[in-house]
Structure formats: C-alpha cells, structure tokens
Amino acid sequence: xxxxxxxxxxxxxxxxxxxxxxxxxxxxxxxxxxxxxxxxxxxxxxxxxxxxxxxxxxxxxxxxxxxxxxxxxxxxxxxxxxxxxxxxxxxxxxxxxxxxxxxxxxxxxxxxxxxxxxxxxxxxxxxxxxxxxxxxxxxxxxxxxxxxxxxxxxxxxxxxxxxxxxxxxxxxxxxxxxxxxxxxxxxxxxxxxxxxxxxxxxxxxxxxxxxxxxxxxxxxxxxxxxxxxxxxxxxxxxxxxxxxxxxxxxxxxxxxxxxxxxxxxxxxxxxxxxxxxxxxxxxxxxxxxxxxxxxxxxxxxxxxxxxxxxx
Amino acid sequence: xxxxxxxxxxxxxxxxxxxxxxxxxxxxxxxxxxxxxxxxxxxxxxxxxxxxxxxxxxxxxxxxxxxxxxxxxxxxxxxxxxxxxxxxxxxxxxxxxxxxxxxxxxxxxxxxxxxxxxxxxxxxxxxxxxxxxxxxxxxxxxxxxxxxxxxxxxxxxxxxxxxxxxxxxxxxxxxxxxxxxxxxxxxxxxxxxxxxxxxxxxxxxxxxxxxxxxxxxxxxxxxxxxxxxxxxxxxxxxxxxxxxxxxxxxxxxxxxxxxxxx
Numbered sequence: 001x002x003x004x005x006x007x008x009x010x011x012x013x014x015x016x017x018x019x020x021x022x023x024x025x026x027x028x029x030x031x032x033x034x035x036x037x038x039x040x041x042x043x044x045x046x047x048x049x050x051x052x053x054x055x056x057x058x059x060x061x062x063x064x065x066x067x068x069x070x071x072x073x074x075x076x077x078x079x080x081x082x083x084x085x086x087x088x089x090x091x092x093x094x095x096x097x098x099x100x101x102x103x104x105x106x107x108x109x110x111x112x113x114x115x116x117x118x119x120x121x122x123x124x125x126x127x128x129x130x131x132x133x134x135x136x137x138x139x140x141x142x143x144x145x146x147x148x149x150x151x152x153x154x155x156x157x158x159x160x161x162x163x164x165x166x167x168x169x170x171x172x173x174x175x176x177x178x179x180x181x182x183x184x185x186x187x188x189x190x191x192x193x194x195x196x197x198x199x200x201x202x203x204x205x206x207x208x209x210x211x212x213x214x215x216x217x218x219x220x221x222x223x224x225x226x227x228x229x230x231x232x233x234x235x236x237x238x239x240x241x242x243x244x245x246x247x248x249x250x251x252x253x254x255x256x257x258x259x260x261x262x263x264x265x266x267x268x269x270x271x272x273x274x275x276x277x278x279x280x281x282x283x284x285x286x287x288x289x290x291x292x293x294x295x296x297x298x299x300x301x302x303x304x305x306x307x308x309x310x311x
Numbered sequence: 312x313x314x315x316x317x318x319x320x321x322x323x324x325x326x327x328x329x330x331x332x333x334x335x336x337x338x339x340x341x342x343x344x345x346x347x348x349x350x351x352x353x354x355x356x357x358x359x360x361x362x363x364x365x366x367x368x369x370x371x372x373x374x375x376x377x378x379x380x381x382x383x384x385x386x387x388x389x390x391x392x393x394x395x396x397x398x399x400x401x402x403x404x405x406x407x408x409x410x411x412x413x414x415x416x417x418x419x420x421x422x423x424x425x426x427x428x429x430x431x432x433x434x435x436x437x438x439x440x441x442x443x444x445x446x447x448x449x450x451x452x453x454x455x456x457x458x459x460x461x462x463x464x465x466x467x468x469x470x471x472x473x474x475x476x477x478x479x480x481x482x483x484x485x486x487x488x489x490x491x492x493x494x495x496x497x498x499x500x501x502x503x504x505x506x507x508x509x510x511x512x513x514x515x516x517x518x519x520x521x522x523x524x525x526x527x528x529x530x531x532x533x534x535x536x537x538x539x540x541x542x543x544x545x546x547x548x549x550x551x552x553x554x555x556x557x558x559x560x561x562x563x564x565x566x567x568x569x570x571x572x573x
Binding site: 045048049052054055056057058059060061062063064065068069071072075076078079082121171174177178179181182287288290291295296297298299300301302304305306308309 | 337341344345347348349350351352353354356357360361363364367368370371374385386389390410462463464466467468469470471474561562563564565566568569571572573
C-alpha cells in the first residue's frame, strides 16, 4: 500500500502536477523540501545583515530609502519562506520558534556570501548587483518546482530580486563613473566577492540529495549549469563597466561551450558554511540571537495581552 | 523692496519649519531603521521597516521644501549640517532603548505629528497642504500600529508593563519640546501656514493620547501637567546635540570619504 501511494505520487510528479501543502507526500520529499526552504528562508534573513550595516551610512536620501526597502524585502522573503517551511515542518512537530532556534544553534546553514564582510559602500552595491543577480539565477531555476507553495512564493521573490539587482547596478554605475578612488573601491569590492559568488552556486558534483531533488522535480538544473548561466550573463556586464574580473584563468571555451575558471576553494568555503567560521558568521548569528532571544519578552507579552483581550 | 523683504522673511520662517520637520522625520526614521533585522518578530521587522521608509520619505519632502526656500540642496541639508544647526526635538534623536521605549516614543511622536499635519493640511499654501494631507494618510497607519503595541505591552502586565512605565517616565521630560516649534508658532499662524495656535494643537495632542495611554495603564494625566508647566510659546531652543552628533557620525560614514556623486 505505501509503495502504491508513493508510485501514485511519482506519477503526479512525472505528469508535471503540483503538490500542495495538505497533499500526501513521501517523507523524504518533505524533508528535502524542508531542508531547502528552511535554508533559503534563513539565508534571506541573514542576508539582510550585511546590507543593514549600510542603511545608516547610505550617502543620499534616495540611496537610504532604496537600501531600506531592499533590506525590508529580504526580511519579507524570509517571512514568506518561513510560512512555507512551517507548513512542511508542522507534521514533524516543529514550529517557527524552533526553525529560528536552529540558526542560533547552527542546525541550519545559510549561504556562504552572508558570512562575509561588507567593509565599503561598494560592497553594498556588489551585493545588490551580483549576489542578488546570482540569487535570481538560482531562484528562477526553481520557479517550476513541483511543490506549489514554494513556487508561488518564489514568483514574488524573483520579481523583487530583479529590483534589487537594478538597485545594486545603480550604485555600481555611480561608482564606476565616479572619482578614481570610487572606481578603486569598486574594484576592490569585486575582488573580495568574486570567489564567494562562484561558490554560491555550490560544488559541481551532483550530490545524492541534488539527484533526488531532480527526480522529484523540486529542481531541474545542476549547480554547474547555474554557475555557467551566471558567467554568461555577468562577465560581459562586469567588463562593460570597466572592472577587471580577478581570475586570469577565466575564459569561454568555444569548443566545449563552457566557461573555464579558477575553482573556488570548495573545502574552505564549505567549512565556512558548515561550521559558521566566516569573518562575520558569529557576529551575525549574535544579531539574530538578539532579535530572537533578547526580544522574547515582547512576543510573550503579546500572547498574554491577546489572551487577556479574549478573556 | 518691501515685497522682496517680505518674501525673504517668509522663506526664512517656512524654511526653518521645513528643516525642523525634516530633521525630526530623518532622525526618527534613522533610529527606526536601526531595528532592521532585530525586531521581535519577522512580521514586525517588515512593518517597522515600512514605517522607517515613510519617515525618511517625509523627511525628503520637507528638505526639498527647505531647498525651495533657499536653504541649500536637500541631501546637503539632510547629511552635512552640524549637530548644533539641527532643528529637531530631542526625543527624535534619542537612542532606541528597548522595544517599549521604541514603540511608546513612536506613538507619542506620531500622535503629535498627526495633530501638526492636520493643522498644516489646512494651510493656505497648497504645496504644504497637499504634502501634509498625503503624509496624514500614512501616519494614520503608523498611529494604529503603535497604539496597538502600546496598549498590548501595557495590558500584558509583568515585565512588559514595567518596561512601558519606565519608557513613559523617560519620555515625559522630552514632551514639552516635542509639542513645540523650532520657529515662532505665532509667525506660522500669521503667515497662514498653521491653521491653529500652538495652545490648540497641544490640547488636541493631549486629547488624542490620553485614553490610549490610560488603557495601557500609564499615568496619562501627567502629560497635560507637564505641558502646562512648559508652554514653549515662542521658538523652542535647539536640542542638546550629543545624540544628534552620534547619529550624524554614523550617517556620514560614506559622504565623509570625499566630495563625489554617490
């Protein structure tokens, strides 16, 4: 019987049907999705911190408003995704609080790029332009995900990310067209971020989890396909603004139809994500602890006040 | 000559008021934005970020009006003026403190802002009036949001109510300067910018907050007494500048690198 149920589920997947939160699903489908979406949600929230640092310092009123709006969007994406993750986690007896606790205890990982420092205003621009640009590529590849609630949320997220990319591009263009020291600041920021952005797509090896996600049509592209797409889209744009990509081995191999590049240090970056040992990992986890644990009295007060109002 | 002189006087007064409103909105919006990523719940983070953006957008509108009055370019007015040249009420630049202080400060500020905007919305100057009307619509939602928080924290009792009482005690001395103007309010009435005198606006402010604060278990009656003791009939004094100095030091993190287009 369970096998027949699973087979019927796979038949739905093969027909391209979408799965809803209350549909029956195999446990490993649920777990794969939960791991993916939980990490995505947490990465959106942790991704707000590097840019949040620049909100108070943004150099004009327009930049300040636009950066605030972007950080708000990122937290908003985290919220939308947490709702999707909560539904998946509920049958496992886990709730929002636990999903957030996992950030603090290190049970859930977040993207490598958000463990990094953003020491200059140019870094804030690079994050919007290239990190969000990279995220658009990985997220649009999931728009056809077999899990309908995730696909629906991604539609909105992708639309907003494209504004973020334009916001980043606008900062970049001002710097690129600005004073020599502004261009230098920009080049240094690109040098700092390049390897991390290449790693962002994940190692080229197709892991067992990735293979199962493809079978379930949770995702359809490999990490390497997505990285290649990013290079095709962004290498010409980066060069067009007069920046030099910090990789002398970078070239397009016409014969193979592939970009060749110096590989990121897969092991080092994997450890950054796995063990939270990037330059800003612990500081940003501490910020989340401040929001989640230090403000617990506020959430408790709300529950008491609402209960009192009902009684 | 007399007409030109009148225009100069008018611009000086109106520009002074625009700068006050702008500095207050910018500083409070800046303080609000410090909560990004740190609010007690992600839903609140999104809501608070939205409010912060509204405040900075309002500031931008007022700085542009000051610019139109010949005070200089809006961004330069926002970022490059010294702390001692600022026109804000001290309360707007205070550090955030805890969530109780944050929401109670915002509630009191929004209540006053709504009263002040309602008076400006009846102004004889259409640019001022239409700007004020637009902001009033947004402030309405800020007010509802903050009112809910204040009442909930008060009704929750325990630690939350104690923190709220602490916030009230800390905010009370700042209220007479909040509910005042950096330029002589009578001159604003004479110019037709303000439709009602300050004393009327103060009464409207007290009427607006009293019931809510009482529901939250706070000694609301202390506000009227405090305001009566400090009427601030003329132009109020400049706020002590240490909070503004600390805030501006952060705010100029990028601009201080050098003259450039950003």
